[in-house]
Amino acid sequence: MAKRDPFAPSPADHFTFGLWTVGNPGADPFGGPVRGKHSPAELVHLLGEVGGVYGVNFHDNDLIPIDATPAEEAQIKKDFKKALRATGIKVPMATTNLFSDPVFKDGAFTSNDAEVRAYAVQKTMNAMKLGKEFGAKTYVFWGGREGTESDATKDPVVATQRFRECINFLCKYSISEKMGYKFAFEAKPNEPRGHIYMATTGNYLGFIPTLDHPEMCGVNPEFAHETMAGLNFVHHVAQALEAGKLFHIDLNDQEPGRYDQDFRFGSVNYKANFFLAKLLIDYKYKGMKHFDSHAYRQADYSEVKAFAAGSMRTWKILESKVEKFNKDRKIQGLIKKINRGGNTAPAKALRKFSKAGAKALLAADLDRTKLAKRPLPYETLDQLTLEILMGVR
Ligand code: GLT
Ligand code: MN
Ligand code: MN
Numbered sequence: 575m576a577k578r579d580p581f582a583p584s585p586a587d588h589f590t591f592g593l594w595t596v597g598n599p600g601a602d603p604f605g606g607p608v609r610g611k612h613s614p615a616e617l618v619h620l621l622g623e624v625g626g627v628y629g630v631n632f633h634d635n636d637l638i639p640i641d642a643t644p645a646e647e648a649q650i651k652k653d654f655k656k657a658l659r660a661t662g663i664k665v666p667m668a669t670t671n672l673f674s675d676p677v678f679k680d681g682a683f684t685s686n687d688a689e690v691r692a693y694a695v696q697k698t699m700n701a702m703k704l705g706k707e708f709g710a711k712t713y714v715f716w717g718g719r720e721g722t723e724s725d726a727t728k729d730p731v732v733a734t735q736r737f738r739e740c741i742n743f744l745c746k747y748s749i750s751e752k753m754g755y756k757f758a759f760e761a762k763p764n765e766p767r768g769h770i771y772m773a774t775t776g777n778y779l780g781f782i783p784t785l786d787h788p789e790m791c792g793v794n795p796e797f798a799h800e801t802m803a804g805l806n807f808v809h810h811v812a813q814a815l816e817a818g819k820l821f822h823i824d825l826n827d828q829e830p831g832r833y834d835q836d837f838r839f840g841s842v843n844y845k846a847n848f849f850l851a852k853l854l855i856d857y858k859y860k861g862m863k864h865f866d867s868h869a870y871r872q873a874d875y876s877e878v879k880a881f882a883a884g885s886m887r888t889w890k891i892l893e894s895k896v897e898k899f900n901k902d903r904k905i906q907g908l909i910k911k912i913n914r915g916g917n918t919a920p921a922k923a924l925r926k927f928s929k930a931g932a933k934a935l936l937a938a939d940l941d942r943t944k945l946a947k948r949p950l951p952y953e954t955l956d957q958l959t960l961e962i963l964m965g966v967r
Contacts (some may be wrong), residue, residue: 580894583626583886585683590629590666590864593617594920596878598868608871609878614650615657619877622661624882629664630711631670631864634701640675651707658708666704667822669714669756670698673766681861683740684720684733695740699747708752712822712862713748714794715741716760721767733771737958738784743890745787758794758821763803765834774800775810779817792821796866797850798828798836801843808849815857823854825885826867836867838881846964851892863889898962908955914948 583589597617599607612620621627637654638647658665670696672682680686681693702713720737722728741757748755759782763773772778775795782791793814800807814820827837827847840847854863869881869912899905915921919940923931961967 581890583883583890585628587624587625587626587886587889588628588666588860588862589886589889590631590862591621591627591882592864592866593630593632595866595868596620597636597902600868600871600873601851604872605871607775609873612875613653615653617757618654618657618661618663620879621663621882622657624879624886626886627663627882630658631665631667631669631714633669633702634697635671635674636695637704640671655707665705665708665710667712667714668701668708668710669716670694670701671798672697673716673718678719680727681717681720681733681767683717683737684728686728687734690766691736691740694741698740698744700756702744702748703751705755711754711756712758712794713755714737714758714760714822716794717770717772717815718762718766720772721770722937723768725769730771734781737771738781741791742786743793744784745790748790749787755790756821757791759791760794760824762796762799762834765802773803773933774805775814777821778817779814782819792819794822794824795820796824796826797839797843797847798826798834799825801828801846802832802834804830806846807851808846809899812853813849815853815859819922820859820861822864823859824864824866824934825850825889838869838888838954839865840892841884845959847888848892848895848959848963852890852896855893855896856900876927895962898967899959902958902962902967905955905958908951908958910955912950912952912955 593614597612599609601607614632618630621630638650642650656662661836672678677690677693678685680690683691685691685694705713717737719732726812745757748757759778761772761775761778762770764770772781775793778793782788785791795807795811795814797807800810811820811823825839827839828835829842830897865882865885869878869887873881901917918942920935923935923938958967
């Protein structure tokens, strides 16, 4: 019997792709499409052929072109449903395209034109209905056009208030229609706007508590987005996770300081993606792992399949490395050693404030010279991590 591939993905891994990811035709700002366009149903079959995929996500207009006739819409939905049935692939997430059409050239929910804002909300309401038709539970908001090139053009405080007004309305719409959506906000520092308002996941974590329904709102961080700005993505995800707000995640890769690359997951930053996998595994993240990336412009559709398979395989490989790291006695011994001092009286006093505890803490003998001399074997710890990643340990 052939040996089971330990890195083979399965639907239980909750890997998902977007119609816009595997269906990306390879256009960029300097050149047109290089791959022929596939229909939504064809893309579902492509994912079915890759194997192990749990779900496919879409923007309203990935599925139904913005100017489709009712007859065309009905046919597309019928074909898409048939492909989903044939492959067993689900639709866990949906979103709205609030960035491609010229109407959104100055933003959607933050546009200076109140009727453009109303149109953006109307388009989202229709897209939420479309998502529900296919069983989507998470609704993503990526405000790619919500920003400015020049701050002479828009008041940033007013923009935040407009954004809030639209989201509050849509939360209430989901509730009143019993849609049961969870909203997940996706930050990005720039591209396509010169400056996007909600630049980081942390911006959204600050914004969510100001909403009327914070309980149904969380975040959808994307690896490439914090990385573009030279920030540590893992730390952003950790803060969201700790706050119970990690509703969805976009996995891909990116070199800092470059254009929005959306490379295959794990293709650039092995180490950062290892620590991301470790974070999600250690803290038992149960949501979807969405690969928001596209194949190189040189790829044909057989290479697109290799790209999709590679994304999932890389996660599974990193998963096995996390297991190795967590079982490594030397590493775990060092981790135990560096997290020290927890059973001492001052540390205990710190855990819960009391007047007596504060008094005890003030009186505690904490010798800073001695504390500073305690060893921190971080060089060793990092080298051991590298050796696991390189497969020599
Ligand atoms: C677009 C963007 C992504 C978002 C998608 C959802 S659209 O491709 O670059 O990061 O997740 O709107
Ligand atoms: Mn991106
Ligand atoms: Mn994304």
